[in-house]
Amino acid sequence: MKTLQEAILRNRHNNLSVFFTAGFPQAGSTTEILGILNDSAVDFIEVGIPFSDPLADGPVIQRSGTQALRNGMSLELLFTQLGEVRNTLTKPYLLMGYLNSLLAFGIEAFYRKCSESGIHHIIIPDLPVNEFLKEHKAFADHYEVSPVFLVTPDTSAKRIHEIDKISKAFIYLVSGNTTTGNQSSIQTEAIRKITGMKLKNPVIIGFGIKDREDYLQACSLADGAIIGSAFIAMIAESKNLQKDIPGFISQIKGS
Amino acid sequence: MKSYTLISNGYYGKFGGAYIPELLFNNVDELQKSYKKIIASAEFQKKFKGLLKDYVGRPTPLYYSEALSEKYKARIFMKREDLNHTGAHKINNALGQALLAKMMGKQKIVAETGAGQHGVATATACTLLGLSCVVFMGETDIARQAPNVARMKMLGATVIPSLSGTKTLKDATNDAIRYWINHAADTHYIIGSVVGPHPYPDMVTRFQSIISKEIKIQLRKQTGESEPDYVIACVGGGSNAAGAFYHFLNSKKTKLVGAEAAGKGVHTHETAATLTIGSVGIIHGAKTYLMQNGDGQITEPYSISAGLDYPGIGPLHAFLHESKQATYLAITDLEALAAARELIHLDGIIPALESAHAFAVLPKMKFRPTDIVVINLSGRGDKDMEAYLKFIL
Numbered sequence: 001m002k003t004l005q006e007a008i009l010r011n012r013h014n015n016l017s018v019f020f021t022a023g024f025p026q027a028g029s030t031t032e033i034l035g036i037l038n039d040s041a042v043d044f045i046e047v048g049i050p051f052s053d054p055l056a057d058g059p060v061i062q063r064s065g066t067q068a069l070r071n072g073m074s075l076e077l078l079f080t081q082l083g084e085v086r087n088t089l090t091k092p093y094l095l096m097g098y099l100n101s102l103l104a105f106g107i108e109a110f111y112r113k114c115s116e117s118g119i120h121h122i123i124i125p126d127l128p129v130n131e132f133l134k135e136h137k138a139f140a141d142h143y144e145v146s147p148v149f150l151v152t153p154d155t156s157a158k159r160i161h162e163i164d165k166i167s168k169a170f171i172y173l174v175s176g177n178t179t180t181g182n183q184s185s186i187q188t189e190a191i192r193k194i195t196g197m198k199l200k201n202p203v204i205i206g207f208g209i210k211d212r213e214d215y216l217q218a219c220s221l222a223d224g225a226i227i228g229s230a231f232i233a234m235i236a237e238s239k240n241l242q243k244d245i246p247g248f249i250s251q252i253k254g255s
Numbered sequence: 256m257k258s259y260t261l262i263s264n265g266y267y268g269k270f271g272g273a274y275i276p277e278l279l280f281n282n283v284d285e286l287q288k289s290y291k292k293i294i295a296s297a298e299f300q301k302k303f304k305g306l307l308k309d310y311v312g313r314p315t316p317l318y319y320s321e322a323l324s325e326k327y328k329a330r331i332f333m334k335r336e337d338l339n340h341t342g343a344h345k346i347n348n349a350l351g352q353a354l355l356a357k358m359m360g361k362q363k364i365v366a367e368t369g370a371g372q373h374g375v376a377t378a379t380a381c382t383l384l385g386l387s388c389v390v391f392m393g394e395t396d397i398a399r400q401a402p403n404v405a406r407m408k409m410l411g412a413t414v415i416p417s418l419s420g421t422k423t424l425k426d427a428t429n430d431a432i433r434y435w436i437n438h439a440a441d442t443h444y445i446i447g448s449v450v451g452p453h454p455y456p457d458m459v460t461r462f463q464s465i466i467s468k469e470i471k472i473q474l475r476k477q478t479g480e481s482e483p484d485y486v487i488a489c490v491g492g493g494s495n496a497a498g499a500f501y502h503f504l505n506s507k508k509t510k511l512v513g514a515e516a517a518g519k520g521v522h523t524h525e526t527a528a529t530l531t532i533g534s535v536g537i538i539h540g541a542k543t544y545l546m547q548n549g550d551g552q553i554t555e556p557y558s559i560s561a562g563l564d565y566p567g568i569g570p571l572h573a574f575l576h577e578s579k580q581a582t583y584l585a586i587t588d589l590e591a592l593a594a595a596r597e598l599i600h601l602d603g604i605i606p607a608l609e610s611a612h613a614f615a616v617l618p619k620m621k622f623r624p625t626d627i628v629v630i631n632l633s634g635r636g637d638k639d640m641e642a643y644l645k646f647i648l
Contacts, residue, residue, distance in 0.1 A: 104551025
């Protein structure tokens, strides 16, 4: 099986990923949405672990997390759900969440469960690189799970090179200094400087990407884009996910 | 100024650190690199000391209570932080950080507030120094602390209601951090307690350490001893306690006692006694004790006192607790109210509900008659009249 990095590189400048919160709008929605996305034109999928205090997230993702927790969602339940569908999924899927969820689960247990659930990459925005290297890397390596780190247009070149060195999937470039779902304009010049750095990892742009126009702009600058809040807002409104999810993805991708 | 327990990379033992999204890396990194140097500079020290003396009204008195001493058979003093401008110790930190922000070239300040004391102190410091000020406050707290909301607005601050979570201090802190992410370039975040990512716990402790510095000098003058047998302070995030403990952290003689809020009891679900019922995790960018469920979701605290109503605790206190360098007792709402009633009737002082928790430690202790006990009276009770009218009159 090809790695996520290979898949992204093969699909250069045309990768679309979406983020959704596990357990939203219903606890059982996780597997349903994963199944629909797997059959859609999306390239890879980010599954959000709902958390009570998501510091980097704007209101849309916050609300979806609050609802998911009310629905009884937990990391334990998420791993169970992933276990049920992992053999039916052909697209790469990642986990994205906050460090406290991982710590409460147990660091080693978390990486082991990821591995058992077909998760090869995780995104933990509040896990700093040095802390990952110190406390997590041994387990992550053992269970063949690797982190994706966030960089911003203001991240120093030195740090970006360090992050590139230890990353195995892609670099998550935040569109600007913003929480998720904010209508901020993509910082074109700063992003060009980063994508021109000859990194070994592909660069995917996220935060504030909401429509086809943003997606095309991100693809013109980097290897693709991640849509979170706009996708979740669509799910929250949808009365027919089977129809609306593929529609949303095709509309963004223009396919 | 010594830093007894903070090791070089921002941890107190295993507690502390800076667990922040990359979006805040540059801001926090800039602070980490510059705060000690700026605070130590002659320019900062001159301005800060001048303001603490002539604007805040420091040094605050160290008052010997004959009535409490007689009742509890010890020599009981209280440090009168309630006499500071704006009514609590919070101004020590707000003014220090506002001055620091100004010297770092930031024009805008964001802060969170629970009861409104830190919000009022920050709005005051910003007015004085010509900085613009945004304060996040939980919608629930806005409703129950109307006079402080009016004060902040009068001082020119923009008060934004936090609508996330249960709309209290934890959520206001989340929203202040999110605002900082979105306005990173020109804004400094003035956190109100010894919580948050490194360097906040250490920086706020330094600004509050003036409390124990003065206690030492005043105690020597009044008793001939510069180290008390006990220092007692209430702990929410823990800034007044950190300040009151600081210069006694290395003392072999002084026993440090923190009072956390048990709310309706540590075995009820309505409590804020983080060290008693919490476990280690990450809250607001620091590794420390926090109240959480088995899935790592942060749970809602409860205390009659809005200032102690926080589900985490500063990493310094987590460290002092775990290394047994300080003792933390859980004080219920009713015990705090009884202590407030006693202080009002014996000494004619209406304490903040937060500070009343520290006084509630007295009946739980066994003192020797020669023991010198210093209680930090961190704030005054004007803001708590509603609760007092209901429970004390």
